[in-house]
Amino acid sequence: MNPLASPHGLTSDQESVVFIVDDDESVRRALSNLFQSVGLQVQEFGSAAELLHSKLPDVASCLVLDIRLPGLSGLDLQLELTRADIHIPIIFMTGHGDIPMSVRAMKGGAIDFLTKPFRDQDMLDSVMTAIKRDRERREAQKAVTGLREHFETLTEREREVLALVAAGLMNKQIAARIGVAEITVKIHRGRVMKKMGAKSLADLVRMAEMIGIRRP
Amino acid sequence: MNPLASPHGLTSDQESVVFIVDDDESVRRALSNLFQSVGLQVQEFGSAAELLHSKLPDVASCLVLDIRLPGLSGLDLQLELTRADIHIPIIFMTGHGDIPMSVRAMKGGAIDFLTKPFRDQDMLDSVMTAIKRDRERREAQKAVTGLREHFETLTEREREVLALVAAGLMNKQIAARIGVAEITVKIHRGRVMKKMGAKSLADLVRMAEMIGIRRP
DNA sequence: GGGCGAGAAACCTAAGTATGATTCCCCCCT
């Protein structure tokens, strides 16, 4: 049997969690069962504050959120998370929502907005989509973060040289621009390549693009 | 007075059109007046088919679409346009919509989904956002298209060399890979630079990224 | 003192630019 398959026969998405936020325990229980039945891990919260005060595991995940919550509403929570630069995909559900609410949620980047009662399969589809998106976002993020860490080890001069190299200037032009000898530029340049772990100039240019280095 | 300002005192967005699709002429008339009052150009259609059969001007624009239309519905039209790879921003309006409709529209990339009656200012805000987005999309598209045109002028060999150069290989490595002498690679490479209009290797690498050249 | 920036000298490799020549293939004209 495929070791990646859950005991239920569906593939478990290697480390992924669904966070459920709903003040109704019976709803949480039902959703938990649903998600666990397909091999997903689950974590339950009774309010937005509860979720905000807990530290979320660093794995692909998504939020299943009731619009109406005690304290912060679901939409408020979405806004808070966005402001905190936490971009976990959100699936909203509601029994008494309206169109402006759903539009606001979707504009805010929500994956879906389900009206109760919804079909289990619809919820599962949305959760799977959300987790897939989160995994992709995390992978992209991880690459950029790694690059930024390398970038942090550069000295001011080296960053300056990196920017000019990535802009396509020749060593002698860079030297003239920053007022040093060409040989000095070569030395900085070599160190930049080593510190950034670039195996070629093409590599370095792509790295500069990824961490958003603007031409000076 | 600022030559970019319209006679109404609001800045006219240099060449931009709003396409209105609604089967109710009085609605179209009212919207036309609204948009023209802020210096926007307008084009009206009574049905989805009417719009699909007309050739749209090549300027920043957006669609204001009633959900309920004779023939193809607004959502159907959105789907058709997406399938035809036409990504003009869409603003929906409806008097009798529901949440699933709005969610479907937003998932499909709509800018907004307004319920009648809406405030004029809300519609104008959405239209401005939509046109701004379209202008940005067009500019990005134009750059890529220009690059692709240059790419089309390359011979097979030159494209091969371009891909390997962008991947960061040295001339001698490229030569070995494709089974020619290093000098030949240099010649191809020089021609690639000229034909693509790249002023530096960094330039060329970015171009390759933009037109989506995958490392072989 | 150690990290950082700057630089000199020497040396080597990589890249880029002619010039010329050959071959192959395709198309057009006589």
Place this chain on the structure above:
DNA sequence: AGGGGGGAATCATACTTAGGTTTCTCGCCC
């Protein structure tokens, strides 16, 4: 049919410029 032109690809030779490394030396500042 035959001939010519031209684009494309290939390679050689020769030369110039750019890029990169190593070693060593200063000066500065914390």
